[in-house]
Amino acid sequence: QAKAHGGANYCFFSPKMNQQATDRLILAAALRDAIAHDRLRLVYQPQVHARTGKMYGVEALSRWNDPTLGFISPARFIAVAEETGQIEAIGKWSMRAACRQMAEWIRDGIDVPTVSVNLSPLHFRDEKLPEFVAEVLEETGIPPARLMVEITESTMIDNYDRTIKAAQALRELGVGMSMDDFGTGFSSLSNLAGLPVNEVKIDRSFMNGLETVDKVRSVVTAVIRIGQSLGMTVVAEGVEHEEQRQILVNMDCDVLQGYMFSKPLASDDLITWLAGYTPKEIAPA
Ligand code: C2E
Ligand code: MG
Ligand code: MG
Ligand code: MG
Secondary structure, eight states: OGGGGOGGGGGGSOHHHHHHHHHHHHHHHHHHHHHHTTOEEEEEEEEEETTTOOEEEEEEEEEEEETTTEEEOHHHHHHHHHHHTTHHHHHHHHHHHHHHHHHHHHHTTOOOOOEEEEOOGGGGGOTTHHHHHHHHHHHHTOOGGGEEEEEEHHHHHHTHHHHHHHHHHHHHHTOEEEEEEETSSSSHHHHHHHSOOSEEEEOGGGTGGGTTOHHHHHHHHHHHHHHHHTTOEEEEEOOOSHHHHHHHHHTTOOEEESTTTOOOBOHHHHHHHHHHOOOOOOOOO
């Protein structure tokens, strides 16, 4: 905005704000370039059944390692992409890339039951989203049930009616729908009950207090019960230790994702990881 008043006015910003604005402009321009030159990559983080340790699926996460700017975290570039509208291109790219990857895994007999793709609020304003997903499914030939779409709670508050419509259309295609970062937004419960989602992911901020804070344990237990009573698969994110896994198994949580199993991996590394992975069953204590 300051720019519209001429370059001289930008002393209106504090030096720090100005630096941040410049950073964002540089990032936005570099990101446009990265998208145009297909320099984003997907990595895949395993998700396993809590009790048996068997593969449940993977979550696809975007990575950007820029030749000049270096590694830029998704927290930064996704935020920039959301501000500039580039998130739509990223969403389409990641959807297509994840489905192509799944087609390859299927062809090669690699045991990855599902792949989850993160979509941002803006995608759900696009009435053509279900059509686009249907096209990608057809193009790649993967069964719709092998794909999941993750949406965050805040998505739903922005555009509740349209989000429900889009989610319903995706479910009708046979695609799974997952509510991401559950517990970090508002009116969680009414959203959860009103949306056609078949999976809910407990935000990883709840994992810290799991071992030590009684109230955190109570909340997580309640979310698992509610999710399951609504017929959903409950996934815990950010599981780092064996102790957390045991607690989540005791609570009857369905699926676990986190560093204790693996960090997100490039497809080749995922295949190596899978080859060396032996599911370890544990019983509730
Ligand atoms: P998210 O969808 O909730 O993804 C989970 C994040 O938690 C990932 O961070 C993952 O690396 C991290 N994580 C998983 N297990 C652990 C653990 O045990 N400990 C810790 N400390 N972290 C763990 P990442 O890859 O940095 O992504 C951050 C967020 O950026 C994602 O959160 C998602 O909201 C967004 N994001 C990433 N890729 C995409 C994308 O392609 N499209 C969109 N729209 N958003 C994306
Ligand atoms: Mg996610
Ligand atoms: Mg999450
Ligand atoms: Mg998160």
